[in-house]
Amino acid sequence: MAEAKANCLFLLLTTFLLFILTSASLDSDLSALLDFRSASDPFSSLWTWNRSDPSPCATWLGVTCSGGRVTRLVLEDLNLSGASALSALSRLDGIRVISLKSNQLSGLIPDFSPLTGLKLLFLSYNNLSGPIPPTISSLHRLYRLDLSHNNLSGSVPPSLNQLTRLLTLRLDSNQLTGSISGLSLPRLQDLNLSSNFLTGSVPPSLSTFSISSFSNNPALCGAPLLPCRDVVSDPSRPSTPNITANAAAPVPPAAAVVTSSPSSKPEAAPPQHNERMSRAAVLAIVAGDFAVLVLVSCLLFCYFWRKFASRKHTSRLHEGEKIVYSSSPYGTAGIAAAGGGFERGKMVFLDTVVPGGKKFELEDLLRASAEMLGKGGYGTAYKAVLDDGNVVAVKRLRDVHVAGKREFEHHMEMLGRMRHQNLVPLTAYYYARDEKLLVYDFMPNGSLFSLLHGNRGPGRTPLDWSTRVRIAAGAARGLAHIHHTSRSPRLAHGNVKTTNILIDKNGEPRLADYGLALLGPSVGVATRSVGYRPPEAPPAESRRPWATQKGDVYSFGVVLLELLTGKPASDCGAVDLPRWVQSVVREEWTAEVFDLELMRYKGIEEEMVALLQLAISCTAVSPDQRPKMNQVLKMIDEIRVSSGGGEISPSHDSFDSISDSPSVLSEDASASTVGVANQ
Numbered sequence: 001m002a003e004a005k006a007n008c009l010f011l012l013l014t015t016f017l018l019f020i021l022t023s024a025s026l027d028s029d030l031s032a033l034l035d036f037r038s039a040s041d042p043f044s045s046l047w048t049w050n051r052s053d054p055s056p057c058a059t060w061l062g063v064t065c066s067g068g069r070v071t072r073l074v075l076e077d078l079n080l081s082g083a084s085a086l087s088a089l090s091r092l093d094g095i096r097v098i099s100l101k102s103n104q105l106s107g108l109i110p111d112f113s114p115l116t117g118l119k120l121l122f123l124s125y126n127n128l129s130g131p132i133p134p135t136i137s138s139l140h141r142l143y144r145l146d147l148s149h150n151n152l153s154g155s156v157p158p159s160l161n162q163l164t165r166l167l168t169l170r171l172d173s174n175q176l177t178g179s180i181s182g183l184s185l186p187r188l189q190d191l192n193l194s195s196n197f198l199t200g201s202v203p204p205s206l207s208t209f210s211i212s213s214f215s216n217n218p219a220l221c222g223a224p225l226l227p228c229r230d231v232v233s234d235p236s237r238p239s240t241p242n243i244t245a246n247a248a249a250p251v252p253p254a255a256a257v258v259t260s261s262p263s264s265k266p267e268a269a270p271p272q273h274n275e276r277m278s279r280a281a282v283l284a285i286v287a288g289d290f291a292v293l294v295l296v297s298c299l300l301f302c303y304f305w306r307k308f309a310s311r312k313h314t315s316r317l318h319e320g321e322k323i324v325y326s327s328s329p330y331g332t333a334g335i336a337a338a339g340g341g342f343e344r345g346k347m348v349f350l351d352t353v354v355p356g357g358k359k360f361e362l363e364d365l366l367r368a369s370a371e372m373l374g375k376g377g378y379g380t381a382y383k384a385v386l387d388d389g390n391v392v393a394v395k396r397l398r399d400v401h402v403a404g405k406r407e408f409e410h411h412m413e414m415l416g417r418m419r420h421q422n423l424v425p426l427t428a429y430y431y432a433r434d435e436k437l438l439v440y441d442f443m444p445n446g447s448l449f450s451l452l453h454g455n456r457g458p459g460r461t462p463l464d465w466s467t468r469v470r471i472a473a474g475a476a477r478g479l480a481h482i483h484h485t486s487r488s489p490r491l492a493h494g495n496v497k498t499t500n501i502l503i504d505k506n507g508e509p510r511l512a513d514y515g516l517a518l519l520g521p522s523v524g525v526a527t528r529s530v531g532y533r534p535p536e537a538p539p540a541e542s543r544r545p546w547a548t549q550k551g552d553v554y555s556f557g558v559v560l561l562e563l564l565t566g567k568p569a570s571d572c573g574a575v576d577l578p579r580w581v582q583s584v585v586r587e588e589w590t591a592e593v594f595d596l597e598l599m600r601y602k603g604i605e606e607e608m609v610a611l612l613q614l615a616i617s618c619t620a621v622s623p624d625q626r627p628k629m630n631q632v633l634k635m636i637d638e639i640r641v642s643s644g645g646g647e648i649s650p651s652h653d654s655f656d657s658i659s660d661s662p663s664v665l666s667e668d669a670s671a672s673t674v675g676v677a678n679q
Contacts, residue, residue, distance in 0.1 A: 025094065029070040030056055032091040033063065040085035040105065045078040069094030076101040083107030086123075090114055101125055101146075109147070113138040120144040124170065127151060132171070137162040143592060146170040148192065156198070158182040167592055171196070180206070180220075190596055193217065201228050345432030347439075348409070350416030360386060362430055365394060365437070376499070378516045383442060392427065393443070397436040397519065405431055408519075412438075415515045418485070422478030424502055424512040443510060445503035448475075448559075452498060453568055462597035465604050468563045469611070473636045474509035475501050479556060480629040482514055483549050491515055494547030496555035497532045497569065498562055517547035531569030531576055532558050535621050550623035553632065557618025564612055566595030578619035581612075610639050 057065035131154030155178030494517025
């Protein structure tokens with residue numbers, strides 16, 4: 001009994017001491033914030049910061065607390081100013097996020113080394129001056145650093161290499177000088193050093209970034225910029241022509257005239273043998289060039305004449321049916337055919353509704369101007385414009401392994417019955433011994449891959465969160481239709497990836513290439529689809545036709561991860577995208593998983609975390625642990641309902657092409673994701 005009382009007393013004392021310590025820490029944080037306000041807020045933008053407020057963590061503008069400490073300070077575009085205001089923030093030793101973008105703060109960047117838990121530091125679009133303090137390198141948990149659009153000077157400190165977790169480094173639009181050859185940040189994903197006065201060569205570790213990351217540094221050279229031999233070392237000194245020693249030597253005059261005496265006579269000019277020899281050399285060179293030109297012209301004429309003659313001769317032969325696609329110099333392709341010594345195939349339409357309301361024949365396709373859209377795992381796709389102006393997509397299959405015409409026709413009829421608003425409809429097909437063509441409705445807005453990964457430089461229009469969720473829901477609906485409407489045999493897509501999710505004229509996603517996996521192995525699977533192949537799939541080099549519904553779920557989970565991370569499925573080196581995501585989540589860096597382009601939206605933390613959990617479950621190693629597609633669709637629809645199903649407004653009226661607003665991920669959301677991933 002006495003021991004129990006002692007334990008209770010000890011627990012009460014411990015709780016009391018923790019309460020006192022926590023209160024003292026929060027009081028010190030609030031005092032630091034009030035000092036910051038008094039030094040930076042001439043327009044009373046922080047009028048809600050009242051010391052007598054009983055719950056400052058809930059009412060103070062831009063302040064977030066956790067565990068009795070101030071952990072986030074987000075004060076953007078509030079006209080804050082002052083040369084010494086930032087020094088007060090160095091006392092917030094429990095803070096994790098500081099964002100003071102688009103203010104008028106000035107002076108030096110203080111020593112932030114006491115802020116050992118700091119993860120995000122955004123001070124862009126201010127008037128800060130002086131050097132980048134080397135003490136920033138002591139912030140070992142930092143993974144976003146944005147000091148762009150200030151007046152910082154001096155060099156880029158090589159001690160930044162100690163920031164081993166850094167993902168974003170933006171120092172553009174400052175007055176930084178010196179070399180960056182020693183900079184090496186292996187985890188870096190977003191870099192901008194443009195519009196400074198940096199010199200020397202770009203280190204190999206940074207050469208994979210785009211030119212825009214280094215532009216407007218006249219004395220910076222090396223990949224991806226110009227080679228260093230083509231760049232003047234001093235940008236303030238105009239370039240001079242490269243003068244050789246012979247050219248710099250004085251040239252003797254043709255005749256030296258002595259003017260000291262009127263009676264003096266000009267000296268005789270020296271013999272001009274060199275001039276006569278140079279003329280002979282010039283004549284020889286001109287004659288040789290002319291002979292070479294005539295010879296090359298004759299060879300080209302003979303080559304093209306033989307080619308033209310053989311083409312005319314071939315057109316008269318009837319060696320069998322053969323369709324050939326050849327690119328013209330103008331970027332389009334013509335479809336040519338030789339007549340059939342064998343029995344001609346027939347264009348078979350699978351639906352009464354066809355593009356333009358008019359059926360066409362093979363000859364119409366052969367006359368159509370066509371443009372190659374791309375080469376996929378099962379063939380080459382073309383955009384064909386018919387004589388009447390209608391546009392269709394034609395896929396020329398290769399390596400089709402079916403028993404015969406009847407089996408092929410049966411499979412096409414089954415695919416033709418797969419009519420759904422989220423599937424690219426198969427309109428017609430053509431079968432001959434040597435040629436197999438599939439005709440689809442043309443999707444004018446490209447693929448999800450191009451929308452998600454294409455042109456990620458400045459000026460790009462990012463794919464917003466609501467559009468990504470809508471595309472995910474539409475693709476899941478189409479895939480669920482394939483899985484649950486085919487009875488015998490159970491049909492699988494077999495090649496789910498972002499390049500096979502096309503966008504129609506109404507902006508709706510549609511799955512392409514469904515059901516082709518059973519016709520033959522994917523030739524490009526080793527290079528194009530390896531990031532989507534589930535662990536249980538046979539090796540790519542086996543070239544065996546393979547498709548399962550559980551495999552489709554895995555591939556769709558990879559698509560969800562692409563939507564969340566913004567990373568292509570094959571862009572994680574030796575580790576595939578699902579394993580990379582799980583490794584990052586396991587190390588409690590969940591915020592690093594999500595695409596930078598999503599970090600400018602507020603209020604989507606729970607939806608992002610929920611979709612991440614779903615993607616991780618879809619990409620489980622064991623097929624039995626993956627959900628079915630109807631369950632996946634239901635969960636995505638629930639996520640859409642929870643987010644309101646409408647457009648989500650950005651946190652600012654104007655922003656950069658890629659914003660790093662820290663207001664997206666809360667620490668609670670990160671922790672919940674880690675917990676689910678480790679279960």
